[in-house]
Amino acid sequence: MLVLAYLLAGAIGGLVPRNGGWRPPDRGVTIWIEDNGIHTGLVLPARAAGIDWHADFPARDLRDPRYAAHRYVAIGWGERGFYLGTPTWWDVRPATVLHAAWGSEDTLLHVEHIARPAAGPQVRAVTLREDEYRRLAAVIRAARRDGAALPGYAAYDAFYPARGRYDALRTCNAWTGDTLAAAGVRIGAWTPFASTVMRWF
Template sequence: MPPKIHPLRNGARLLGAAVAALVAILLAYGAAGMVGGAIPSNPGWTQPETGVRIYIESNGIHTGIVVPMVGGGEDWRDLLRAEDLRDPRYARYSHVSIGWGERTFYLETPTWADVKPLTILGAAMGSDRTVMHVDHVPEPRVNADDEGDIRSVILRPEEYRRLAAFIRASFRTDNGQRPGHQFGYASYDAFYEARGRYSAVRTCNAWTGDALRHAGVRVGAWTPFPVTVLGWFE
């Protein structure tokens, strides 16, 4: 007669196998992301000496694109208005930082300290509840202390127009109406309804890479992590 397997021991084995499988999936995802981020798109692009200066920034989780509120033939004040902020005075700043992402993930994880495994898992499974996050900010200053978090990039006028068109198309402006919005983390930012589906493949950082790629900038073929975006710029 075969020996009986204790239910607790059998459950522990199954749990161990599940954890091992999850770790393997995460490692494979991380490796694939780093490889995708290392493959260049628009490989012939070079940064011009003059043009429209934008910035790519990261808080360690989310990346955003910082653009002048008015400049390069683009005026964002028709879309990003002072009354969308808790304190409209911040709309006087010269620049806006714009990012895209999953609604719950964005609203609940402003920093690494706020990250919850279930929030990440839910977003990675796929969600149509996406938002644009907009900060009204002064023009960033890039120095040695900021090197890991922000990059300055100069675009040709036609490249900036393509970038702006991509960003605008990400806002949900159905029937010509402005997107729904709500106040953000602080007095100077806001969230807006967005288009697009978030998943483990198309993350907030992948959106940043898509926007730069659409503009014609040299960037990774797939950029799911902040480092796969920032790593292309000095």
């Protein structure tokens, strides 16, 4: 019953809009929201509207610094144990999921340096005004906590200590929704699941 109540509450929360009057501009900064079926993240231009992500996530943090030449960064937020313990979905264990859902103050930003994404069912493009994009960037920067980068899964990504508590209410997808909402984008009031984020785009 508790699980069903959680699923129902998440579904309802994802239908109630924040920033209901927002509409994308005809011109601005294009970003993407990506979804791997469970986890959502933001794909942003490496340089746009006065924001240079290379200053925040430098090439030296990558196993192969040449990947920093890519023009986009994909940024997600999540619980440290889940991120580091599940390089593939085959590595997911019930204990890891339960630990994250119960709650942890130990969180990370996951940053990948990638080529331009191709829009599709799991990658949705959205255009922001420059001031909206700068607000989005400010929220992401505020999520970064001091500390050294950690190696990523491959040569083109890295993890960074982050702020915020992860639990069943504040999931990686809720972070995506809250970050977009802070920029002024129309999004669900509570977006704990990937589907509650992606339905808006």
